[in-house]
Amino acid sequence: MSLDRYYTLGRSGLRVSRLSLGTMTFGEDWGWGAAEDTARAMFDRYLEAGGNFIDTADMYTEGSSESLLGKFVEQAGVRDRVVISTKFSYNAQPGNPNAGGNGRKNIMRAVEGSLRRLRTDYIDLYLLHTWDRLTPAEEVVRTLDDLVRAGKIRYAGLSDTPAWYAARAQTFAEAHALTPLVNLQLEYSMVERHIEHEFVPLAIELGMGITAWSPLGMGLLSGKYRPSQAGGEGEGRLAKVTAAPGFERFTERNWRIVAALEEVARESGRSMAQVALNWAANRPGIASLIVGATRLAQLDDNLGALDFSLPDALRARLDEASAPDAPFPYYMFVDRQQTRIHGGVAVGDKPAGYAPPVWVDAVEARDVRASR
Template sequence: MSLTDFRTLGRTGLRVSPLALGTMTFGDPSWGADEATSTEILSRYLAAGGNFVDTANVYMGGRAEEVLGAYLGKHPGLRDRLVIASKFALSMDPGDPNNGGTGRKAIRRHVDESLGRLGTDYLDIYWQHNWDPHTPVEETVSTLDDLVRQGKVRYVGLSDTPAWAVARMATIAEWRGWTPFAAIQVEYNLLERTSEGELFGAARELGLGVIPWSPLANGMLTGKYTRDNQSPAGAGRGAFVGRHLHERTFQVLDALRRIADTLGTTVASVALAWVRQQPMVSSTIIGARTVGQLEANLASLDVVLSAEQLAELDGLTTPDLNFPAAFLNAFGFPAQWGTTTINGVRANA
């Protein structure tokens, strides 16, 4: 597989690369990448055939969008070949209650500021960065529809939003003839699979694409963490992996290393391949602080896991899902189906 094996996003006609380039690290060398390195990473991704770049207004306080905008300004004609996504909801001014959130005032301000930093007159995808419990969903959805009708945005999506809110917002958009949602963004990797419950169910029913972020669990699944070295050098987001530092994770890493050795690849490539091969996934966001990290992530496209390897990793990381998932599997479905097989599935299978 390559970056040019494009996939359509949800029920839309938008074609995106199987790996999207995330830009959270762009523009700040303190824990990310300086502008020169960020530009080199972007250039290498595009040269390999990638077309999907994901950013946000708050990444590095706006610097990530500025770095991307500067690159586009130096390469006239490139903009329309790319799928550029940005986000709204997080505050750029913590002292102003109307700067953050998903209300009309905040959205309209943030989209114009993002367009200015990016040096473009439209966004291909505009994501709600996360759920806002203080704004009526009708206000958010109608504002996004306005932006699409004005030509400032092509498609809209929902990131880090509860499944009930995804379902309600998508249904309101459908019933009122407003712009439909194209996809959801979720944290999804071998160590965080709870999205497979309600969020994947909503996406499946509503025809939404699924875009995982943090497919390597903030670096935990790169292979640099071991039982003997739980604070490796160069762990840029090491503060986020503490919840994974336990024996179950190291058993998963043992399996990843064994599979990687069998395939002649790396632990990270196997972990990324597992995410990419999940049927609900449209495109996976990868991030990099160095060109070497980007190259390593792109190498995962050459890795194809067998059904047996996928099943082994699935078994090691089966998530505990919220009620009523376990109840339905243990009692509800058997009581419905008895000993019969329906759509190829048996109860308790």
Template structure:
């Protein structure tokens, strides 16, 4: 399965065409201790766009707003050809309780700030970034619909939200004639397959395209971590950007014995294919029929070009089976129960019943 960035896919149950890899721009700017300076960020953006990429992912507070501001500069000559996705809910001003959250005041203020920073009069796609467990879903959905009706947002989506809340919102939106959700952004990779329990099946059933972030598990699948990193001391802000990022991922619990074992299998298969571990990790996500467009981030041109090589990776059935086995998770109740032999026996009595997807 060889793809290119201009092998466009429909985003969920919409007519919006997006590239199979989205360009993540949380690395545009160095305010977080790692990332790309302006000129390097411009090179990353131009390289992606020149190869046919059209799907750009950012957020109102990425690199303290630098990500959106840089994109506002970079996109001024081809804005209409791009699908710009941003997000709201993260706090924009310390000490201000209404500068973050999912509520209407936060929503409208964040969108206006994004429009200014991106130097545009509309957003192609707006995600709710982080669920806050406080704002009524009707308030969220009505606010999003109002923005669509005003022409400031074209499509709306969710990120980091429980599956049952997303499905409830989609049903409410449909019943009330409000703008439907078209995408779901979740963390998903070989080292974090939790989305397979409910989020990805829910998204496929409810018409949401899945756009995974961190498809390389914070870089663990790229092979940059070793067993020594399991006990290595944390890094401080005086070290290089790469060290800061490694320390950040270690603090998040990304570097574990299980994850390094998965990375070992990824590295072995990469050697068999003559590819890099990062390309193999990304390609596995791309091959999932429930995924529309993984989000790739890069700090250097070399990293971006390497990640784009994932579009050309083909696996054998044996290689896919090995990746699946080493990264497998328990789906938990009720999924494990329903997939068990006892339930099949008491519900079908051994009959063979074929399921065909329409």
């Protein structure tokens, strides 16, 4: 599965690569990014490999990410070929509450800034970056629909929102014939699997492909940390953010996962990063993985993650090592409980082809009537 095999994103006709190039590291404004020449080399290498899906946001490296990406796309003359995804939510003017958040006023302000930095007159995929706890889903959906109708964006989606909010937004769009959401961008990796409880079923049911950010667990699964070599806490981005609430990665559970990953990588003859990415890319509901790097060698290794199939036995070991806890109410839905609900009888979805599509039924009914 090389990068020049494309799949539709969610319930849409937008074709994207299974690995998306993350540009959060484009620019050095945050102290750990890539300089322009390195960023350009990674951009070129990704396109050479057949990739077409590039992720950024207006706040990445204080706007440098969008600016560099826009420059690279323009110079390479590939605007029609690439699918650019960017995001809004974070405040651009401290002290001005309407220069951030997800209200119509800020969305309209933010999209113009992104278009200018990206040197384009349209954005392929525009995402709400983070839930602001204030703006009604209806306001967000209507504003995104207006942007589609105005030709400023082609598709829309959400990132880092509660599942109930995403469900309300999508069902509101469906009920009012507004532009449907085609994407959920969420954190997902072997060390962060909580989206499996709610978001994965939601995305599959409502037609939103999931793009996974941090599929290497902020670098914990990259191969830099190896229990067999007493891999320490290291430096870099992970060491800088791991103390932040929700970003703790150096836990006993996670070290067990890293140990299992190291063993599987050794037995499969692949790097730890490649195995971790391959595992995540083949999980239910996952449309694309966002891979970012600060060095070309890192990106090269990541781009080889889809060129092999992980044996079932090895995949099962990773599944078991990383299995998430099932808090209430999800432990009520396990097989043992379902057996009691259904009286001990095996009950499941109909097999493929069990019932023909409705339109086939209608045709057959018409033919029956005509033969009488």
